[in-house]
Structure formats: C-alpha cells, structure tokens
Amino acid sequence: xxxxxxxxxxxxxxxxxxxxxxxxxxxxxxxxxxxxxxxxxxxxxxxxxxxxxxxxxxxxxxxxxxxxxxxxxxxxxxxxxxxxxxxxxxxxxxxxxxxxxxxxxxxxxxxxxxxxxxxxxxxxxxxxxxxxxxxxxxxxxxxxxxxxxxxxxxxxxxxxxxxxxxxxxxxxxxxxxxxxxxxxxxxxxxxxxxxxxxxxxxxxxxxxxxxxxxxxxxxxxxxxxxxxxxxxxxxxxxxxxxxxxxxxxxxxxxxxxxxxxxxxxxxxxxxxxxxxxxxxxxxxxxxxxxxxxxxxxxxxxxxxxxxxxxxxxxxxxxxxxxxxxxxxxxxxxxxxxxxxxxxxxxxxxxxxxxxxxxxxxxxxxxxxxxxxxxxxxxxxxxxxxxxxxxxx
Ligand SMILES: Cc1cc2nc3c(=O)[nH]c(=O)nc-3n(C[C@H](O)[C@H](O)[C@H](O)COP(=O)(O)OP(=O)(O)OC[C@H]3O[C@@H](n4cnc5c(N)ncnc54)[C@H](O)[C@@H]3O)c2cc1C
Numbered sequence: 001x002x003x004x005x006x007x008x009x010x011x012x013x014x015x016x017x018x019x020x021x022x023x024x025x026x027x028x029x030x031x032x033x034x035x036x037x038x039x040x041x042x043x044x045x046x047x048x049x050x051x052x053x054x055x056x057x058x059x060x061x062x063x064x065x066x067x068x069x070x071x072x073x074x075x076x077x078x079x080x081x082x083x084x085x086x087x088x089x090x091x092x093x094x095x096x097x098x099x100x101x102x103x104x105x106x107x108x109x110x111x112x113x114x115x116x117x118x119x120x121x122x123x124x125x126x127x128x129x130x131x132x133x134x135x136x137x138x139x140x141x142x143x144x145x146x147x148x149x150x151x152x153x154x155x156x157x158x159x160x161x162x163x164x165x166x167x168x169x170x171x172x173x174x175x176x177x178x179x180x181x182x183x184x185x186x187x188x189x190x191x192x193x194x195x196x197x198x199x200x201x202x203x204x205x206x207x208x209x210x211x212x213x214x215x216x217x218x219x220x221x222x223x224x225x226x227x228x229x230x231x232x233x234x235x236x237x238x239x240x241x242x243x244x245x246x247x248x249x250x251x252x253x254x255x256x257x258x259x260x261x262x263x264x265x266x267x268x269x270x271x272x273x274x275x276x277x278x279x280x281x282x283x284x285x286x287x288x289x290x291x292x293x294x295x296x297x298x299x300x301x302x303x304x305x306x307x308x309x310x311x312x313x314x315x316x317x318x319x320x321x322x323x324x325x326x327x328x329x330x331x332x333x334x335x336x337x338x339x340x341x342x343x344x345x346x347x348x349x350x351x352x353x354x355x356x357x358x359x360x361x362x363x364x365x366x367x368x369x370x371x372x373x374x375x376x377x378x379x380x381x382x383x384x385x386x387x388x389x390x391x392x
Pocket of ligand 1: 129130131132133134135136137138139140162163164165166216367370371372373374375376377380
C-alpha cells in the first residue's frame with residue numbers, strides 16, 4: 001500500500017478546499033447543510049448545489065473532459081469526495097447518475113448516448129434512477145420478469161420495479177428487462193434500456209421508510225415505448241451491462257469513511273459529556289468502534305492503491321461493502337447505548353442529543369446491509385471467488 005499523495009494531488013485538494021470555503025452555502029468547518037422537512041425541497045437544494053459544483057468542474061472528475069469531467073484518476077477523485085465530506089456537504093443528489101449510470105454508459109453506451117446524457121448527469125439537470133430490483137427479483141436479479149417486446153423502432157416495456165431510490169424525482173431510469181424469455185437466465189435474454197420516467201405508461205408510487213421519508217418507490221411500467229437508440233449495449237447483453245453498474249456500487253467509499261470518522265468524533269464528545277466513559281462496557285464499545293473506523297480507512301487505502309495502479313476492483317469490493325455496513329451498524333448501536341434513555345426519542349423531543357439525528361441515522365444505516373447487494377450475498381461472493389469454496 002502506498003499512502004503518499006503527489007504534489008499535484010495536494011494542490012488539487014487545496015484548490016478545491018478554497019473553492020468550498022468561498023462557495024459553500026453554509027460556513028465551512030462550522031455550519032451544516034440546511035435541513036428541510038420535505039424531501040422535494042432537499043432535492044431542489046441538492047440540484048442547485050450540484051449544479052454549482054459541476055459548473056466549476058468538481059463533479060465526475062474522472063470522466064473524460066469532452067463529457068464534462070477532468071479526465072483525472074481514482075486518487076484525485078478520492079481527494080475531491082473526501083474534501084466534500086469534510087465540508088459536511090450532502091451526498092450528490094444525482095449520485096445514481098454519477099456513481100452508477102455514468103460509468104455504465106462510459107463503458108457500454110454509444111457516443112450519441114454519452115453526449116446526450118453524461119453532461120446533464122453531472123450538472124443535475126437530469127436525475128436518474130436504477131430500475132433493477134423487482135418484487136420477486138432482488139438478490140436473484142437474473143430472475144427478473146419485466147418484459148421488453150420488440151416493436152417498430154424500439155421496445156414496449158411492461159413490469160414492476162421496486163425499491164427504486166429517487167424515482168419520484170428522476171427523469172431517466174436504467175432498466176433491466178427480459179427480451180428473450182426462453183434464454184438461459186444468466187446468459188442472454190436480458191437487455192439494458194434507458195427509460196424516460198415522464199413517458200406514457202410509467203407510474204411512480206413513493207414508499208415510506210422507517211425514517212418517515214420516502215426515498216424509494218415502486219415503479220409500474222405498462223407498455224412503455226423505449227426507442228431502440230435508448231438500448232445500452234447489444235440486445236441480450238444486459239447482464240454484462242448490469243455487471244458494470246453493480247461493481248461500481250461496491251467500490252471504495254471515501255464518503256462513508258469521512259462520515260464515520262466524523263460520527264466517531266461526535267460520539268466520543270457526547271460520551272465524555274454524559275459520563276459514558278465511566279461505564280467500562282461502553283468504554284470498550286467506543287474503543288472498538290474507533291478501531292473499526294481506522295481499519296476501514298486502511299481497507300479503503302489498500303483498494304485505492306490497487307485502483308490507482310489500474311488493477312480491477314474485483315471481489316475486494318464485496319469485502320469493503322461487508323465491512324463498512326457491519327461496522328456502521330455496530331457504531332450506531334453503540335451510539336444508542338451512549339444516548340441511553342433518549343434512544344427511543346425523535347426530532348423535537350426535549351433532552352434529545354443532536355435533536356434525534358442519532359436515532360434517524362441508526363434507522364437509516366439498518367439498510368446498509370441490504371442495499372448494493374445484501375451482506376449474505378457478499379459473503380457468498382467472497383466464499384466462491386476469494387476462498388474458492390464450491391458453488392452452492
Ligand atoms: C435503501 C435501499 C435503496 C435501494 N435502492 C435501489 C434502487 O435504487 N434500485 C434498485 O434496483 N434496487 C434498490 N434497492 C434494492 C436492493 O438492491 C435489494 O433490496 C437487494 O438486492 C435485496 O433484494 P430483496 O430486497 O429482494 O431481498 P431478497 O433477495 O428477497 O432477500 C431477502 C433475504 O434473503 C437473503 N438471501 C436471498 N438470497 C440468498 C442466498 N442465495 N443466500 C443467502 N441468503 C440469501 C438476503 O440476504 C436477505 O436477507 C434498494 C434497497 C434499499 C434497502
């Protein structure tokens with residue numbers, strides 16, 4: 001593992017930090033992004049903020065310059081994401097486009113698709129969603145049943161998708177649909193299509209989560225026409241296209257690293273204030289949590305070193321995802337033990353540390369062992385691909 005950054009990378013960090021100090025809509029190092037009661041207001045704020053960042057060239061720095069990026073490497077991207085998180089900036093509102101759809105289009109899209117979609121992903125002019133999971137196809141994604149029937153000039157798509165994050169705000173969705181129902185399920189028969197979320201036949205129904213917010217949705221597709229030029233990759237090659245999307249979903253995670261480093265600092269401060277350090281069991285839990293965050297940093301750095309040498313992320317992505325999600329759930333459980341009797345309280349309640357932010361965060365991170373492929377599935381992948389265990 002090589003932990004040294006170059007003079008150019010440090011210059012980039014300093015340039016971006018200066019930009020953030022001048023342009024953040026809150027005070028750098030002190031303030032926090034505004035909190036809105038309505039998710040639509042959060043999204044509107046996020047679009048403006050991402051637009052400002054993109055017009056200064058700070059979104060998608062690894063993307064080619066012709067599509068709005070800077071053509072930089074993985075380490076430079078790591079620096080930018082790290083600085084954003086240190087400034088307490090919210091996650092990009094267009095993160096599905098930036099992190100999943102963009103890299104997929106760069107790998108498999110036509111020149112026309114790249115020119116049409118990529119710059120608007122960076123500027124948040126258009127938001128995207130990922131139309132993969134279905135009520136009966138989550139872990140076993142290859143069993144999906146949404147159908148795309150060839151018609152003149154394109155396809156007619158019918159089916160039901162679920163857990164589609166931000167679909168209610170999305171303009172486009174990257175969808176997997178079955179074009180050949182008789183093909184063996186993992187080989188041919190699935191095609192990747194770009195669906196216009198404003199097209200006739202698309203119905204989006206928000207689903208409320210335990211946090212009280214409705215970030216994800218059910219999406220019904222009823223004979224939705226998709227022009228042939230919106231197919232990504234060849235017909236029947238959707239499984240390969242999906243492989244690109246899913247592998248980028250589990251890569252290095254500088255944002256979660258900074259967030260968890262900030263969480264542990266805040267938790268230690270809180271524990272000192274409320275006397276939790278006097279309890280030997282809590283002291284042990286806090287020491288464990290701090291150690292785990294440090295180990296997560298080392299995992300990230302090891303993966304980053306490989307990535308910067310041009311080595312493919314491989315099954316290591318599964319180990320990283322497994323590690324951070326379980327670390328996060330344990331850290332949040334420790335936070336609940338530290339806040340003790342306040343743990344069942346919610347925003348607005350008296351004597352509630354951080355006005356319910358810890359409880360909301362605990363609920364939110366319960367999902368971390370489910371999204372981007374459940375932890376059971378990651379263990380299976382590691383067992384088969386790293387340990388060489390027989391396939392189940
Ligand atoms: C916050 C959040 C956001 C999401 N956003 C999106 C999105 O934007 N787009 C999208 O397409 N999807 C999204 N998802 C869906 C996510 O990808 C699926 O929830 C996930 O893949 C699991 O699928 P499932 O929910 O159908 O569970 P299932 O696959 O039904 O699994 C149920 C349980 O059985 C276990 N299990 C299943 N198969 C096996 C096996 N072979 N071996 C061992 N255990 C097994 C699982 O680990 C799990 O514990 C999101 C999910 C969450 C929680």
